[in-house]
Amino acid sequence: MTTVTRKRKPEEEEEDAVFDRELDDLPQELRWREWMGRVEAVLFASASPVGREDLARVVGQGVSVEMLIEDIQAELTGRPYELAQVAGGWMFRTKTQFAEAIKAAADLGDQSLVFTEMEMGVLCAIAYHQPIDRAGLADIFGKEISRDLLARLRYKDLIASGPRSPRPGAPHTFVTTETFLVIFDLQSLRDLPYLELTT
Incomplete structure (x- = not known):
């Protein structure tokens, strides 16, 4: 050998x-x-x-x-x-x-992590239903979600493009990023709080 x-x-x-x-x-x-x-x-x-x-x-x-x-x-x-x-x-x-002390000392007030109610809602919908496209988000919210809102979440590196949707035209889907996990103190998406859906 x-x-x-x-x-x-x-x-x-x-x-x-x-x-x-x-x-x-x-x-x-x-x-x-x-x-x-x-x-x-x-x-x-x-x-x-x-x-x-x-x-x-x-x-x-x-x-x-x-x-x-x-x-x-x-x-x-x-x-x-x-x-x-x-x-x-x-x-x-x-x-x-110590978050408040840091903000007070340096007047950091990081606006990049300030969310409107709609931004937070869309981010949560993406986190729980990913990969999801704009039509899927519209089904959840009952209205069209603006491209600007999605662009702001992408700019903050909280969402990214996911796989193509099986819907006609194969639109892009959205998924959360590692930055999303870090900011919301999650080890993985399995750590998202359990949601009880009411009918």
């Missing part, structure tokens, strides 16, 4: 030589602290949730990313920010109790 080994590219060897994931030269406790620091740094540098696979690239083989996350979360107790699991990954977020 012949064993075939793939010759490593020079850049792969260089990457492994430069970035030491295992940290075998460090005592166990220091090694764990370094891995925690690496995970925290990656999360801090990212504006969107970071998945387990990406975090596993900066720590040793067989290291539990979940345990590292738990230890980081424990150290953040009492801090004004937290490490939250959203949209299939983790990210740092300011605790909601």
